[in-house]
Amino acid sequence: xxxxxxxxxxxxxxxxxxxxxxxxxxxxxxxxxxxxxxxxxxxxxxxxxxxxxxxxxxxxxxxxxxxxxxxxxxxxxxxxxxxxxxxxxxxxxxxxxxxxxxxxxxxxxxxxxxxxxxxxxxxxxxxxxxxxxxxxxxxxxxxxxxxxxxxxxxxxxxxxxxxxxxxxxxxxxxxxxxxxxxxxxxxxxxxxxxxxxxxxxxxxxxxxxxxxxxxxxxxxxxxxxxxxxxxxxxxxxxxxxxxxxxxxxxxxxxxxxxxxxxxxxxxxxxxxxxxxxxxxxxxxxxxxxxxxxxxxxxxxxxxxxxxxxxxxxxxxxxxxxxxxxxxxxxxxxxxxxxxxxxxxxxxxxxxxxxxxxxxxxxxxxxxxxxxxxxxxxxxxxxxxxxxxxxxxxxxxxxxxxx
Numbered sequence: 001x002x003x004x005x006x007x008x009x010x011x012x013x014x015x016x017x018x019x020x021x022x023x024x025x026x027x028x029x030x031x032x033x034x035x036x037x038x039x040x041x042x043x044x045x046x047x048x049x050x051x052x053x054x055x056x057x058x059x060x061x062x063x064x065x066x067x068x069x070x071x072x073x074x075x076x077x078x079x080x081x082x083x084x085x086x087x088x089x090x091x092x093x094x095x096x097x098x099x100x101x102x103x104x105x106x107x108x109x110x111x112x113x114x115x116x117x118x119x120x121x122x123x124x125x126x127x128x129x130x131x132x133x134x135x136x137x138x139x140x141x142x143x144x145x146x147x148x149x150x151x152x153x154x155x156x157x158x159x160x161x162x163x164x165x166x167x168x169x170x171x172x173x174x175x176x177x178x179x180x181x182x183x184x185x186x187x188x189x190x191x192x193x194x195x196x197x198x199x200x201x202x203x204x205x206x207x208x209x210x211x212x213x214x215x216x217x218x219x220x221x222x223x224x225x226x227x228x229x230x231x232x233x234x235x236x237x238x239x240x241x242x243x244x245x246x247x248x249x250x251x252x253x254x255x256x257x258x259x260x261x262x263x264x265x266x267x268x269x270x271x272x273x274x275x276x277x278x279x280x281x282x283x284x285x286x287x288x289x290x291x292x293x294x295x296x297x298x299x300x301x302x303x304x305x306x307x308x309x310x311x312x313x314x315x316x317x318x319x320x321x322x323x324x325x326x327x328x329x330x331x332x333x334x335x336x337x338x339x340x341x342x343x344x345x346x347x348x349x350x351x352x353x354x355x356x357x358x359x360x361x362x363x364x365x366x367x368x369x370x371x372x373x374x375x376x377x378x379x380x381x382x383x384x385x386x387x388x389x390x391x392x393x394x395x396x397x398x399x400x401x402x
Contacts, residue, residue: 007032007040013386015069016093017192020053022064041067049073069093075131076385077122080377081143081182082209083108085288086118088125089378098129108157115158115165119172138176139169140384142185142377144210148227149180178388182206183230185380186335187214188221192383194372195333202331203323205232207338210245210253211316217327235319252319256312258338262290264308276304295340309341310348317352324353324361335370336377343369
């Protein structure tokens with residue numbers, strides 16, 4: 001029974017990533033025989049989960065039947081968190097949200113009630129969606145902080161007295177819940193669905209209120225020994241005496257985060273001679289709204305804003321040059337909320353890479369800007385559920401063999 005369930009989740013995961021597959025393709029992807037795969041597909045068709053969707057394009061031989069999971073057969077709750085805002089989307093099996101994405105202010109720092117507040121936000125989103133809980137595979141949550149995903153603990157935020165956040169939420173919501181660092185799941189989304197798909201070694205830079213990093217090494221998401229790999233924000237780069245959110249001074253984040261860019265924009269507008277599409281009172285106090293004003297100004301060709309982004313991009317590029325020397329990646333991808341500003345980031349990052357990187361390394365590394373933008377974390381949170389369901393069943397199956 002456990003083994004069958006393990007195979008079922010393997011099949012769900014492969015359909016989730018591929019969309020539709022023939023029996024032979026699915027058999028190859030899950031490493032099981034065609035007779036067993038055929039039987040599993042037929043069982044899932046009988047259960048009303050999988051459907052046949054026509055024939056594959058002709059390649060000269062007999063065209064195989066293609067199968068996919070019905071979009072409304074099951075759902076996933078995807079949660080994207082930063083230190084101030086939480087977004088929740090209930091998505092079908094084709095990653096399409098059911099209704100509007102819920103967005104709520106939820107301060108993580110110095111907030112002992114953050115975890116029960118998160119639970120309430122997710123509960124209300126599920127209730128509003130009217131999706132039956134029996135159809136929800138799980139809740140995937142991306143969040144900032146030092147996270148041990150295996151234990152379900154965030155050592156930076158959502159204090160639960162060092163108990164498992166995932167255990168608390170799974171019990172309270174009555175569906176499996178999983179957490180991971182926001183930059184790691186952004187890398188997962190990009191590796192499975194975005195510009196990093198098909199790459200074996202990629203560095204995914206999360207441009208946000210900090211500057212995170214997700215690492216794809218040898219075709220696998222790399223999290224480090226305890227899940228803390230990728231703290232790109234906190235590499236000491238500057239002698240600016242500015243205190244970082246981590247408590248140290250001169251970190252990369254202190255000159256390049258989106259929050260710092262907003263601060264610099266506000267300060268510059270107060271100086272005489274600074275002209276911009278941004279209004280003099282553009283700083284509203286709503287950080288997401290302020291960032292969207294920066295994006296709109298940049299896309300309108302605002303020279304002042306473009307200079308700010310270019311300066312930050314160059315400094316990020318200096319950090320990227322270090323990554324290239326250490327990891328020799330095929331791709332460096334700029335993703336996350338900041339990627340909404342588009343290709344403006346690309347030129348200064350490349351300039352810094354060309355100036356600070358050994359040519360032989362730099363010329364073999366592409367630098368791109370993601371098209372996913374702020375959607376990446378939600379997509380990665382949904383994928384996190386499928387990844388964990390497969391791992392959980394695999395662990396259970398191994399226990400039964402002991």
